[in-house]
Amino acid sequence: MTAFQDPAYAPGPIFHYRACRLSNLRPHRSSYAIPAPEEVMKAQPITLSETARLELEHWMETASPDEQVRARCILLAAAGARNNAISEIVNLSQQAVGKWRKRYADMGLEGIKEPRRGRLPKFDVDAIEQVVSLRFARECASGPGESWSIRKLAATSGMSFRTVQKIVKAAAATER
Structure with missing residues (x-):
């Protein structure tokens, strides 16, 4: 028998077991706003020019491992794959795949290049x-x-x- 079930443990009239359950403190599911189908985010469509495709295929052989994964994400997205399928293939989260897809759609190849880290060189x-x-x-x-x-x-x-x-x-x- 737990302390909540023991009648000798009643701490006072204010305490009630049912009032302390989280389900009583949260609003009911029906009160949450459900977005309309047109408000749900869609994956950015990717179209590649021939030069961009060649550049990404070149990255698959010569770039850093992180850039290779990004290039593969973009190539698969251009082939029409969905984010969940791409995430399973390249072993990234769907959010990461969506981020690289969006950055490529917004900025092109510059959006998925490895960012420069560290202090800038003092001398040119x-x-x-x-x-x-x-x-x-x-x-x-x-x-x-x-x-x-x-x-x-x-x-x-x-x-x-x-x-x-x-x-x-x-x-x-x-x-x-």
């Missing part, structure tokens, strides 16, 4: 290329026969010693 590509070209140049500006040291490169370019060191190390690794 031109500055990095200048440091690399100076480092591997035969002669230093200060005199003939001298080579560019990391410290001279840092002073000339306005970058820190450590930044120039990282750039030179990465460039030397790619040249090998």
Whole structure:
């Protein structure tokens, strides 16, 4: 026998077991608004141009795994598959499939590309290329026969010693 069924446990006249049930606190199902059939969201229709189809098929081979899944979602949607079928095939939720479908319909290929994460680079590509070209140049500006040291490169370019060191190390690794 539980405490609610024991007549000796009656805490007072205000407490009643039936009043504490959640079903008594929620409105009845009939009072919820049921949307009309035309108000129910429909999946975004997807039509692919030939160039977009080729690009997505190329992504299936070369892109990151996340982008491959997105490309497959869009290709299946263009073939006429429903979101629930696509979600089972690519192992995503129906909401995720709908999100990528909508983003592709709104923004095209840019909508499903991998977003850039992290801090933006402090130095642009031109500055990095200048440091690399100076480092591997035969002669230093200060005199003939001298080579560019990391410290001279840092002073000339306005970058820190450590930044120039990282750039030179990465460039030397790619040249090998």
